[in-house]
Amino acid sequence: MGSMTNIENVNRILLLEGDDSQRQLIASESVKRFPGLLCPKPAAELLGQVIDAAARVVFLDEGLPGDAAYDLLATIRADDKLKDTRIVMLTSDSLDISRLRAFAGGADEVLAKPYDFGQILAITNTIDRFQITFWGARGTLPLSGENSLKYGGNTSCLGLNIGHDRHFIFDAGTGLRKYSRYLMEKQEGKFNGRVFITHPHWDHLNCLPFFTPFFIPGNQISLMGPPQGERSFRNLIDGQMDGIYFPVTVNAFGADVTYGDMLDGQHYFDGVSIRAFHLSHPGYCLGYRVDHFGRSVAYITDNELGNTPSDNDFMSRLAHFIMGVDVLIHDTSYFDHEYPAKINWGHSSITQVIELAHAAQVKKLFLFHHDPEHGDKELDLKLEKAIGLADELGAEFECLNACEGETWDVFNGEKLTGPAVSLY
Template identity: 40%
Template sequence: MKIFIIDDDESMLELQSVLLAEAGHEILSSTQSGGALEQIRASKPDCVITDIMMPEIDGIQILKQIRDDEDLAETKVIIVSSKSFEFDRRQAMKMGAAGFITKPINPETYINQVDSAFSDQIDMTFWGVRGTLPVPGPRAYKYGGNTSCVTLEFSKGEFFIFDAGSGIKELSNHLLATRGGKLNAKIFISHPHWDHINALPFFVPLYIPGNEFEVLGASHAGTSMRELISAQMDDVYFPITMKEFGSRVYFRDLTQGEYEVDGISVKTFLLSHPGNCLGYRVDYNGRSICYVTDNEYFLPDSPQHNPNYVEKLGAFIEGTDALITDCTYLDDEYPTKVGWGHSCVSQVVEAAHQANVKNLYLFHHDPDQDDTKIDEKFAQSKAALEKLGSSTVVLAPAETDKVTL
């Protein structure tokens, strides 16, 4: 691939050139932004990598000029800048950048960051798959013992976090190790039960200046998402308050509906669970992911069974590439847990099959279940789908498992 690099910092230009050349790319470069556009037009590179803050012409102007030139329509532009502000990233993406990399670059991850701008992939990672309570010790070696947290990382840098159970602490450790904790992200809360919010105060990137987060979720009986998160950090329960956050943190109350978040379509659906609990559907460039927990599919012979609700939820998850959903109980465990707001194997499998779900991810396992019980749940789900002649594939993800879509 032919790559043209523009950076007035000669040492940074040389570092990027060496890394990209070692990865097998053809490199052209310039420290002068003023004459770079003519060189780009003449060489027609596959990709332009440019700094923002440069004399003569800044990187955003170069981006605009390339995007306005029909002859360069196929040329991707990646911004590499020390400007870590969310405004600058958002502006670059809105103007057509394929990626935004923050300086100083990490030589170990730089090539992957550049490659991701061309792959247009979504990385879905599980940081906690348990429900209700963390499960420590040997009972949880295979699947992990942390509670709900899943991330979606998009090729252009958008980063979505779903729920803040104890798994978000593992995510925090990962971010500190791989990017120094630097992050701009959206945090979607399904509902404020403890296992979905109580590890948020342990998410270290919230305390790092320069980071930016928006926390989104449903309000409860007039209590806003900001108030719900703040309440659990009241000094009666926790040694510090949200005032200690060093990052910029915003809050948004959601209802059932359709939203655009970071330019990505996000739909919400109120689930069958005590209180306001939202399921999320993310649609991005022909792919979709549904995060639907906590949710109770009552058995068809139950007086609480609501066919209209089942039909509407089925339409919400219809045809999704990935359904991450509450499958808390084995069928023989469920009769003593009716009304607790969680589902059993047979109903989850039936719903996924009827909605033509491509991949079903079993999630939110009961804390009394050890790894062998989850193995059993997976085996029963697989057998049930085979009996139905279903094309749906079932998976039982473990902590830190990553799936690329």
């Protein structure tokens, strides 16, 4: 389910806070509104407190005597009957190491002391969030003019927001500028998050210097992508902003920006599972699969599925990688009749994508990264053909065109109305 209303929430919050002064602080501002305020009982009775309260969200003090908080967390995580119980670990500091330990132990969120009642409500209201926003859905080059009004003309950029404060971006095509403007308007450019690049082709990278949060002190941003041969990802970013290709160098970044090489395999970032898969595209290009709350999104562009026997082997490995995802976003650059002239260009045609989505039993497919010769009319025609092919196969997934500015709730599969995302 999406976020719940405050009234329902308050009755099902349980605060197991061992620190007297912190408990008094919360009680003084909220005792009438917040019946879930409880002193933790001895460790042996903690689980009983959670069950008796039918708690939806448990705020759990990591400082309880012994290692009671982590013992309780492990017990709840191992109990299938309590799988919908969300845990917020209350840490004594905001250090990365404290967050890491809490997420590694299975906490859904982490809140550092001291905290107030407003923060408890804010976290409770966003704890189930798993949303994607398409900031740019086209490929290779942006498209302007009347042929791009329906689906937007910006190149690849996907926003992903999980829970209260975990923000991810996949690719820095021209759509990133739209996201940047949104962040400036809504929250003065505040952005703490992670940017993952699939590969350093222009349409996935060239908007990085236009993401204003990079220039705002106080922001913490991690920037990761695949190295190319001997060149680290950091080196590739420095290269495209070295003063010759672009006048502003990375030295102008005012935010705390860290860089890292991303390789295929399993990774965890802030308690979120992110797997990377080496795609079929010139250079080293990665597809990403994100899993959280038992839901999943796969972002697979730029990628050539192809028609040869070795392509079939690749296709079955990729189908395994994305098996059963709730949302698949896949490069659909070409109509079928265009593909023979574009073999080895690193992109896919409609039938190839539909066959992959069917084999992988995905729940929803977004066509993405279109040839720049294709305007809205062609995209509509592509979608019509894609739906027809899926019907012929007896496929059950829903098929849509990715549309710039749209936000989808991965948790319940619905499109959200109103503003794109509320971030903090």
